[in-house]
Amino acid sequence: MSSSVSYRALLFDLDGTLAETxxxxxxxxxxxxxxxxxxxxxxxxxxxxxxxxxxxxxxxxxxxxxxxxxxxxxxxxxxxxxxxxxELEPLPGLLDFLRETKGRGLATGLVTNAPGENVEAILPALKLQDFFDTIVLSDETEAVKPDPAPYNEALKRLGVSPEEALAFEDSVSGITSAVDAGIPTVGVASTQEPGRLSEAGVFVVVEDFTDPGLLALIRG
CATH class of the missing domain: 1.10.150 (DNA polymerase; domain 1)
Structure with missing residues (x-):
């Protein structure tokens, strides 16, 4: 896993991506x-x-x-x-990866189909309530995943192009949303078989955030 791209923003799904829900x-x-x-x-x-x-x-x-x-x-x-x-806990390696992300000055966004009340309950449980620069909720766009609208909104808010962002998704629906927005996407195989995520359009699949290749991606 390697990259010559200098990413400016990382965009994360919530359920199944930040925590096994x-x-x-x-x-x-x-x-x-x-x-x-x-x-x-x-x-x-x-x-x-x-x-x-x-x-x-x-x-x-x-x-x-x-x-x-x-x-x-x-x-x-x-x-x-x-x-x-x-009862929720972050996926293995997530907090260390996010600390590295912030230390490198990358912008961060949460893009989720979950209701806002769920986000307000989950993020404190994961100790992430102050982490994201923007949070795009399902009722804030004209369509939800698998439509690309939520990811397009996140790009707009953060002022980055699709090529400058990296998305993290665990479901076919979410991957479709991110890929159709033109965003290179990492599949997190917490809920689906890796092959299914690859078929949906991710360029790499990881089991969780302990994969050392992820740090190589954001370090460029």
């Missing part, structure tokens, strides 16, 4: 979908839920619900998730 998201989806006759196991979760916004998940799985009914389901799910957020 599926172990909390999966049981909360089980809770709210089981009464509706939908069984959620790990395979179903990876195929139908991972990387998508809660609103889109409910809309896709329960298309006959009214907007109000759908909202009540995903709001209950997210409230249950936030109650457990204190």
């Amino acid at each position: 599926d172990s909390l998201h999966l049981p909360t989806w089980v809770e709210v979908l089981a009464p509706r006759g939908i069984e959620v196991d790990e395979a179903f979760y990876k195929e139908n839920i991972s990387g998508k916004s809660s609103a889109d998940i409910v809309r896709d799985l329960l298309p006959n619900l009214s907007d109000e009914e759908g909202r009540s389901i995903f709001e209950a799910k997210e409230a249950s998730f936030r109650e457990r957020a204190g």
